[in-house]
Amino acid sequence: MSRSDLGQFEAVYSKYSNMLYRIALSHLLNKEDAEDAVHDVFIKYMNSVFHFFSEEHEKAWFIRVTVNLCHDMARRRKIRSHAPLEEALTVFEEAGSGDITRQVLELEDIYKTPILLHYYEGYSVEETARILRISVSAVKMRLSRAREKLKMDFPSEG
Amino acid sequence: MNQKEIDAYRKIAAPSTLKARIINEREKEQKKFRINAGICYGVAALCAVFVLVFTFYPTSSIALYYNSDALKNDSVAVAEMAVSQYARTVTSEVLVPLTLTTDTKAEVSVSEGFIVIDGKDMGQKTEIENDTDFFWSVSTNENSKEYTLNIKSKKEKITYCISKDETNGFFIKKAN
Numbered sequence: 001m002s003r004s005d006l007g008q009f010e011a012v013y014s015k016y017s018n019m020l021y022r023i024a025l026s027h028l029l030n031k032e033d034a035e036d037a038v039h040d041v042f043i044k045y046m047n048s049v050f051h052f053f054s055e056e057h058e059k060a061w062f063i064r065v066t067v068n069l070c071h072d073m074a075r076r077r078k079i080r081s082h083a084p085l086e087e088a089l090t091v092f093e094e095a096g097s098g099d100i101t102r103q104v105l106e107l108e109d110i111y112k113t114p115i116l117l118h119y120y121e122g123y124s125v126e127e128t129a130r131i132l133r134i135s136v137s138a139v140k141m142r143l144s145r146a147r148e149k150l151k152m153d154f155p156s157e158g
Numbered sequence: 159m160n161q162k163e164i165d166a167y168r169k170i171a172a173p174s175t176l177k178a179r180i181i182n183e184r185e186k187e188q189k190k191f192r193i194n195a196g197i198c199y200g201v202a203a204l205c206a207v208f209v210l211v212f213t214f215y216p217t218s219s220i221a222l223y224y225n226s227d228a229l230k231n232d233s234v235a236v237a238e239m240a241v242s243q244y245a246r247t248v249t250s251e252v253l254v255p256l257t258l259t260t261d262t263k264a265e266v267s268v269s270e271g272f273i274v275i276d277g278k279d280m281g282q283k284t285e286i287e288n289d290t291d292f293f294w295s296v297s298t299n300e301n302s303k304e305y306t307l308n309i310k311s312k313k314e315k316i317t318y319c320i321s322k323d324e325t326n327g328f329f330i331k332k333a334n
Contacts, residue, residue: 021172096166
């Protein structure tokens with residue numbers, strides 16, 4: 001089945017779109033930019049020809065591409081210096097998020113991404129390492145530093 | 159980590175319009191791709207036609223030489239001709255030495271006179287398959303009258319003509 005096939009697209013979209021949108025929104029802190037990022041990721045997916053070995057491989061590809069795309073967009077549009085955080089926070093607050101999430105969103109990307117993947121999206125440290133293509137110890141170190149910055153009582157990863 | 163925070167975070171969903179936007183964009187891209195592919199196919203087909211035309215375009219493989227000069231559309235003066243040793247009638251018949259180069263079977267015919275190959279009278283029409291030296295023996299007693307020599311192969315037909323100008327002598331040239 002081709003990736004441009006509508007049925008195939010819908011299956012993949014329903015599996016990953018919400019998660020990717022949350023990740024994009026957390027990084028870009030802007031609804032329109034997050035939507036653009038997810039849009040571009042799916043277009044990239046449909047135009048790609050490479051083969052995924054497993055569902056995990058596919059999922060990791062989606063997350064990695066989204067995070068990288070968000071970094072590029074943030075750099076290009078200087079989102080951090082211009083986009084009002086409050087706008088993005090409204091979305092999170094409407095969903096019922098509290099202070100912890102707010103502080104997470106204010107973290108630098110290098111710490112924010114492992115926190116989102118590990119604590120919010122529920123990936124193990126090993127999975128997070130594979131997705132971000134960094135070592136397990138690097139993920140642990142980033143999570144530890146993130147916790148210090150947040151000064152929150154997060155459980156230790158494991 | 160507070161489970162409530164996690165649940166709240168996971169409640170956030172992509173806008174409902176996003177899926178339609180992606181599908182539309184994809185359709186637009188596919189349409190654009192189809193148009194570009196159509197253009198590419200068109201250009202490729204055109205190139206193929208050109209290649210075929212140039213490959214099979216009949217190029218001349220036949221040439222007629224007079225004194226080692228290829229005969230073209232420009233008139234070439236024919237040297238004062240000796241009286242043909244093969245003359246059948248009177249001394250008004252002359253001999254034109256020619257060389258035909260060809261890689262295909264060609265029929266050579268003359269409107270007047272006859273063809274001589276290796277001293278043999280071949281009549282007004284003969285077939286030549288390889289490069290061949292021959293003579294065209296033709297009567298030239300009438301000024302301004304044109305006599306033709308036709309070479310016909312599967313691919314082409316070439317006509318040469320010889321005429322006599324009262325003041326300048328004899329001329330031979332390619333007629334087409």
